[in-house]
Amino acid sequence: MGLVVAVDFGSTFTKAIAVDSGSGDLVARAEHRTTIDTDVMDGWHACRALLAEVDRGVDNAEVLACSSAGGGLRIGVVGNEELVTAEAGRRVALSSGGRVVAVVNGGLTATSQKGLRKDRPDVVLLLGGTDGGNSAVLLKATETLAKYKWRRPVVVAGNVEARAEVGEILTAADVPHVLADNVVPEIGVFAPDSARAAIREMFLAHVIGGKNLSRDPAFARMVRAATPDVVLRGVEVLAGLHGDVAVVDIGGATTDVHSVIELDPEDANLGREVVATHPVTRTVEGDLGMRWSAVPVVAAGVEAGLVADDDTIRTAAARRHRDPSYLPDSALEASYDETLATVAATVALRRHAGRQRVVFGPGGRVIERSGKDLREVDLLVGSGGVLRHNGPEVAARILGSVGTNAREEGWLVPERAEVCVDTDYVLAGVGLLAGEDPKAAEGLAARIHGTTAAGH
Secondary structure, three states: OOEEEEEEEOOOEEEEEEEEOOOOOEEEEEEEEOOOOOOHHHHHHHHHHHHHHHOHHHHHOEEEEEEOHHHOEEEEEEOOOOOOHHHHHHHHHHHOOEEEEEEEOOOOOHHHHHHHHHOOOOEEEEOOOOOOOOOHHHHHHHHHHHHOOOOOOEEEOOOHHHHHHHHHHHHHOOOOEEEOOOOOOOOOOOOOHHHHHHHHHHHHHHHHHHOOOOOOHHHHHHEEEEHHHHHHHHHHHHHHHHOOEEEEEEOOOOEEEEEEOOOOOOOOOOOOOOOOOOOEEEEEEOOOOOOOOHHHHHHHHHHOOOOOOOHHHHHHHHHHHHOOOOOOOOHHHHHHHHHHHHHHHHHHHHHHOOEEEEEEEOOEEEEEEEOOOOOOOOEEEEEOHHHHOOOHHHHHHHHHOOOOOHHHHOEOOOOOOEEEEOOOOOHHHHHHHHOOOHHHHHHHHHHHHOOEOOOO
16 A cells, blocks of 8 residues: 655644545544744654554655645735736635735836735736737836836736736846736636646745745645645545535634536626636635634624624624634533634625625616526535534534525525535645545545535
């Protein structure tokens, strides 16, 4: 039996699994706090020792890793119009595993580049113009980066007819960059794959080493991509096995939603969407989390009518914000965690999905739809400590509540999905294995389907 080890250097915990490279069977798993205070490899070495207690083959196994340690991948988007290139850039950044820390519309000026610097993006995604369209804003932004000696990596994914000139300007100014295909080659078309690959390249070439997370050169050799990028690839593998899939990952600071669905031709380019919907999507809700973002979770829940505006839940949320390491010490406190998780999952899925509403216009009563329709999703997977570390009945209640009032209010969230939890945290491993050993990736992904939450 040959082994491969998949490691996720997370912001809080480093997780590792040993997998049979033939079947994809899970051989062992381990986790350790991410040792950002010393060297992130210390946490990996602790995990490796635990894995080796189960199988000594770990010592000689190939190691594949992803990372969101040290703040993960911070991306700044510079585009032309807010509703076209800037929005497309935001979607590319999220689907590439990044956290969008800045969006600059209307190109880049001396003033706005100062603001961009303050946001400290690891990578700038530079867009502008459809292919063959106006390239003036794209070129001006490029000249601004060059003039003010921008030194962080840039991914250019705008008008391809200006690509060569943009590359010459950045090269002359010693700005590290990669030239990708246009993410909006024409209005209503969204083509993210080339830019996603370029962002991954920059992440590996510049960001991993630049964060000074480890003095060990093996760290940079191990890491293949940013963790959310890898997880989204894992969701794609899962969708290949089970059809349309959505994953909601409830974390301490954010709640991430990943979805891979087969688009209805009617939804692929909704009339009011100038950037087409894409089958593979990730969204990050920075105000929805179990600890650091617990207070705005309550606010979102009250606004959505999911929880009563009550001082007790607000007090519980404030306590968690003050002490992110807090663990419930009573049944009542555990119930507050469940409430926060239910709100986070429900609101995050609503924001990720689309909505259908009746509106009245010049032509009379019409049904207006926007976003991504998840109603026919076959499998809804939950992830995050609140789901993994509590009983299946808790996960069933949390995930089973995401459809609350959805039909009445027009939210296009999953209606009849099978619900399960990634209890062994293998989705990142599936994504890491997908490019190296597709058969093992599928075998590991099949494990998730077998962990059905009780009551569903």
